[in-house]
Each structure stands twice: as C-alpha cells, then as structure tokens.
Amino acid sequence: MGKILLETKHLSKRFCRDPKLSLRYTIADIFWEFRRKPEGENRLRSGEFWSVYDVNLQLRAGEVLGLIGHNGAGKSTLINLIMGILRPTLGQVRWYTNRVIMIDSQAGLNSLQTGRENIYNLLSMYGVGENLIKNKINDIIDYSGIQTFIDAPVGTYSTGMRLRLAFSIYTQLKPDVFIIDEALGGGDIRFQQRFQNYLRDYIQDGGSILVVSHEMYQIKSLCHRVILFNQGQVYNTGQPDEIIYTYNELMLARKNNSNSSAPTIQIDQSPQPIDEDLVPGEKLGLVEIEEVEVTAVDGKEITSGSKVKFQMTCNSQLDDYAVIIAFSVGTDELFPMGMMMGKYGEEYYKLKKGQNQFCCFVDKLPLLPGKYQLKISIIENDIYDTLALKGYQDKPVYFEVKGYNDLQLNFARSYKYLFYIPTKWE
Template sequence: MGRITVDNLSKAYKQYPTRWSRLAEWTLPFRGARHKLKWVLQDINFEVAPGEAVGLIGINGAGKSTLLKLITGTTQPSTGAVRMTGRVAALLELGMGFHADFSGRQNVYMAGQLLGMSVEEIRALMPDIEAFAEIGDYIDQPVRVYSSGMQMRLAFSVATARRPDILIVDEALSVGDAYFQHKSFERIRQFRKAGTTLLLVSHDKQAIQSVCDRAILLDGGRLARQGAPEQIMDYYNALIAERENDTVRLAAVAGKVQTISGTGEASVANIVLLDAAGNTVEVVDVGSAVTLKITVAVKETIPRMVLGYMIKDRLGQPMYGTNTHLKDMALDDVGAGQQVVYQFHFPMNLGPGSYSIATAIVSTDTHLVNNYEWRDLALVFTVMNMRRPHFEGSAWLDPTIEIQRT
C-alpha cells in the first residue's frame, strides 16, 4: 500500500540581479553571496494515507507543480523531506518526456522502463496500452505529429498500464477531450477501489469533489487549508473572487463549514424552504412543490442588484442554478436600509439525498465583477422519496412509456 509523507518541505531558488553577479559568486566565493533566495514553497506538512485520494488545488503560481516535482524526486528540496512507500506512477507534464522524433510505440518502451517495467512486461501490456489510448495507426508515427490530446492519451495509458500503489496526476488530463477525460477518471476510480493512493492536481471542481476524500489548498507557497473537498473548493472559489484573504469568512452551519465572502453592501438576512402550504421545511418529498424564500438586507445603495442561487448535492456538485439577471428581473437603484424578499417557486425534481444551496448577491451574472456577498451552504435540506416509484439518480425525470410489439 502506498503512503506519502511530506515533512517540513521547502524550496527556494537563487535570484541574481545580473548574470555577472552569478559569475562573481562562483569565482569569488570568499566575497559573500550575491544572490537573494526566492521561496516558492515553505514549511509544507501533510500525509496521504494508503488508499486515500487527496486533491491539490491553488491558483497559478501557488507552488503546486513544484510540490509535485519535489514529491516525485525530479527536484530536490531546500529543506525537509518526502517519504513514499510502494510503486509510484506520475503523470506530471504532457508527454511525460516523450522524444518527438521517436514513434509512439518506441516512446512507450522508453517511458515504461522509466516507470520500472521490464521490456517483456511492456511488450505484454502493449495491446492494452494501444487499446486504451485509441490513437490508431499513429502509434507507429513520430510523436512530433501528435496533437496535445494524443500525447496525453498515450502518456496516461502508459502511466496506468499497471495499477500503481501511488498515482500522481497533474493538470495533464485537462487537455483531453470530454470522452477521454471520462474514461481516464473511470480508470482512476477503479484504481482507488483496488487500494491505490491518489494525489490529484486539478482546477476541475467536480473532479476534486467526486474523486477525492480530502483537499489541500496551497496559497503563496504555503499550505493554507486542508479538509473536506467541498469546504476547500468553496474557500478556493471565494479567494479567486476576492483576491483578498481578509474578506473571506468561515462559519459553522449544520455540522459543515460555511464560506462567506464579498464586500458587504448587501447580505442574505434569511433563507428558508417552504412547502405548498407555506410551512418551513427541511425535508422535502421528491417532485413536491416548494418555494425558496430569500430575504436580502441592503446596507449601502446598490445601482444594480442581482440575486442568484445554486443547488448542490452532498459532494458539492451543481444540480441547478440561476439568477435574476438571467431571468431579466434585476433590480436597479436599491437603497440602503431596504429589505428585498425573493420567492422562487419550483417542483423539487431531485433524487433522494442531502443538498445545499449557495447564494450570490452581485451586479451582473457573475460574482467576479461586484461580489456583494457569496454564501456557500446558506441552506441545507434533505430530499426523500415518499410517494414515487423507486428510481436511481439525482433527478426525477419520470417518463411516459410507449411500447409496441410487432
């Protein structure tokens, strides 16, 4: 079983004011250092237990790729250490070191041996590698004629030709088409069920939340936060919107951590789910009529106010979302001190399960322009199937069926 232990890991690069400073430091070492240290990672500590899946997220430049290079040994740390047990397969960069002038088949043999496979083992696995990559006759063409998607297909096929104890995947999968991404994540899920430890770097919220047990957020070269994937992704999205850590607030709601961000000109004062009789409910029957009632308190005058909501499942994946901008019902010139009550009426055509609602008070159709308030886990509720025939899935899409026999 694979285990990853990262202990006080830091990485710094030397920065010289000019190229002559570098030369002077080499030739005249007794004159002292001519460089400054640029720390790209500092004091990183975490452990990935055997069989656990951990997502690594952060904005560009946060240090994700450097951390993976340190973990896989392609870069040496300035301080600290990494310990791993078991067979490791890593897909860090597109092409995984493929030689452009060699054919795909030749590169498979080279890459496979770098992963610790023998020539005989690669030869035995070659039919499976070709079948999974699905690049056809291009397997015998030079890699230089491959598209980025074809390179990714072949690289992933080689890296996962046999189940590793530890699988490390960087953003390489993002260049693939939707079909191959689905196929790749299905293989990752199969490996997970068999006990493979997974470290995944991705900006894909659904990938992190559906595959990973835990998420780690890097910010400015430091480990900013770690926890449940939904909680960390909510915090990460708030950081992207705000770019200012002190505008992001956390609060405990229904046993989960609620993330609140925004400039504060308006705020959700109350949010409830009502049944057809107007009673507040926390448990809703599949297909029943409900009303989402949201009361917004306006603290400062807002030229244009838009309210949106998003229903998410227990993993934080979006089920449905809309806003008053998309419905052509935005409000202009909302004065300070006003309260605005919104009521959204709809049938609860969701499958049984636990759901949450996120709210956004903005000026357009996105919270990246004027984010007055973004509130994750504003409301948590449960859907139960009390009257409908049993069905599977996250949506109630009951069909009318016609059958003809001839």
C-alpha cells in the same frame, strides 16, 4: 484510509530573482553542503523568496488528495520537490513506496519518437519485460484510441493525444500512487469518462492519487481531502466543498484587490445558434421534446452532491428508431459546461411511435451552487443527424443548485473544456 505512502515535513524551497545573485548563492550552498550541513538556512538572502515554505502533508493508501491554488501559488514547485526533480532548501520528502508514476501535460513522452517506440521505452524503463510488452502493445494502442497515429512522432500529437497515450501506458503498470499534474482534461468526452471510471476503480482497489488541477469538477468528484495552496504555503485543508468555497472566496478577493474598477461584462441575451456539432438532419422535427424536469430524488431542494433526476418526455413520429439522448449543462455566461450522454454505438435507445420518456440519475451532482441552464438533443445513432432540440433556438430549461448564498462563487467560470457527468440511465 490505509498506511502512509508519502509524507513531507517542513518542506521548503527558495529561489532568487536575480541571475547573478542566484549563481553566487548556488556556489555558497554547495560550499555549505561540503561542510556537512545538508540543509540550508531558514532565512532569505537579498533577492530571494520562498516558492514553497514549511509544507507538511501526508498521502495514505486509498486516498485522493487534491491540491488547488492560483497560478504561481507554488503547486508545480511542490510536485517537483516531491518527485525529486528539485532539491529542497529545508525539510524532507519521505516515500514509503517506489511504485509512483507522474502524469503531467508533457506526459513523460519523447517527442522525437513514435507512439509505438514510446510504449516500449516507458514500459521498459519501469521494468516490464519485452515479451509482456509485445503481448500488451495492441491493447494499449486500442485503449488510447490513436491507432492511426501510433507510428507518427509524438511531437505531431495534440496535448489530448499525448495524455491519452500516456494514460494507456501507465495504467498497465498499476502503481501505488498516481501524481496527476494538470492532466485530467485531455481527450474527448468518451475518453475522459473512461479515465474517470479507471481512476475510481483504481481508488477502490487501494490506489492513491495526488491531483493538481484548476478544474473544480475533477477535485470535487475525485478527492477525499483538498489542500488550498497560497503564496507557497498551505492556506487551508479540508473537505472538497469547504476548500473549493474558500478558494473561490480567495480568488474573488484577489481579483477585487487587483482590479476594483473592472468594466461590467455585457451578456448577449439574443437567441443562440445551434452548436456546430449538432447537424440538423432531414428528419428534424419528426420528434418533439415536450417536457423536461430536473428534480432532487429525495424531494427536497437540489444541492451540491445530492442525487438528481433528469427526465425528458418527447413525442415521436418515428418508430423503432435508434437514437442518442444528450443533456448539456451550462450557465448564461458559459455554455456548454458539462454533458450527460445516454447509450451509443452498439448499445442505444430506441424511439417508439408516440410518447417516449427518458430519464437519468446523477448520484452526486458535481455542481456548486448557482443557476444553470439545460439543453437537450436527440440524435440519430448511426449518422449523428439531429432529430430534436430543446433550448438551443428556444428558451432553455433552468434549474438552481442551492447552497452557499453567493451564487457567483461558481467553479464553472474557470472551465476551458467540456466535462462528462457520470449518470445512470433508465
């Protein structure tokens, strides 16, 4: 790793639950500062609590540092302290660069202004000249994929559209550090793939990221090091696999302590309907998926982070036919969870008459230990009608990721959206 870009020393912040006491304490703290004592006392007064306490961390050039923890653990407060939005009660934040950009769920956009106006305002605020903005603005709009809505007020945008626009703007600035606070899930699958690819190139070029997320796939696939935050303090620090496992154990312990008599969830084992996005076409049935295999490339067991091959064999009555191949991954409790999609648009695969074989490789499987199901669809490239399905109306293909013994410690339980798994197709 490179030089230190961010450092915190004994960083702490306290708040008061009682509004009346809070006002009194604020006046006392101002008086404390007038006495040339810039830091508060290392004690809690009546009604106070530590939202963040004694946090020491470093972020280096070329490093991705993840920050995870339960809701209310103090992650957002820590980010606000780091960005200077809040003043610390104790401790220091030291930046060794001024090229820092933060992307959160609001994305720093003005809701009353149009997307185009936000592009001009944000880039101007970061010192980009008007002529350069004019030269870049069409590229930014095309990259965001919201051309139709660019002259509408941002307040009418969905959260995903906001994040896509903000991301398209901020990538033009090439900062030393990106701080991403719960903003990795915006946009559709293709945009998320583009976002992930950009971040990987950015890291390889020496950029640094501090990412706060509940999405363990993002943490596992991006981060070099992860901090587990619990009740305002650093609970543990280490490699992603280790910390994610510890986080799941901690969350299970919290759940068991708060609701030891929770009712058992009954899982519907009846055949699942075809997804709404999979539209049966007139040619459905002219292609038959015969065999599906999931294997570790090294010939051993499939484990988290191992290189895995997904292979599908089908028989087609169609010849020279452009198609999209899609593998969807999930669990019995949650499906779909992730997707591996082949080429589409102007670059596509073609079915030949007779037997066809398609395979893709995942260099580092972003799944924690557990039992997963795989469903496959073959879709027409132009009109997106479905030609063949496997696992949607019949039994899916199951595969198991080995690792820790407790298979319930699966990060997928907390997923709220579909993620794209980077693959190499052959």
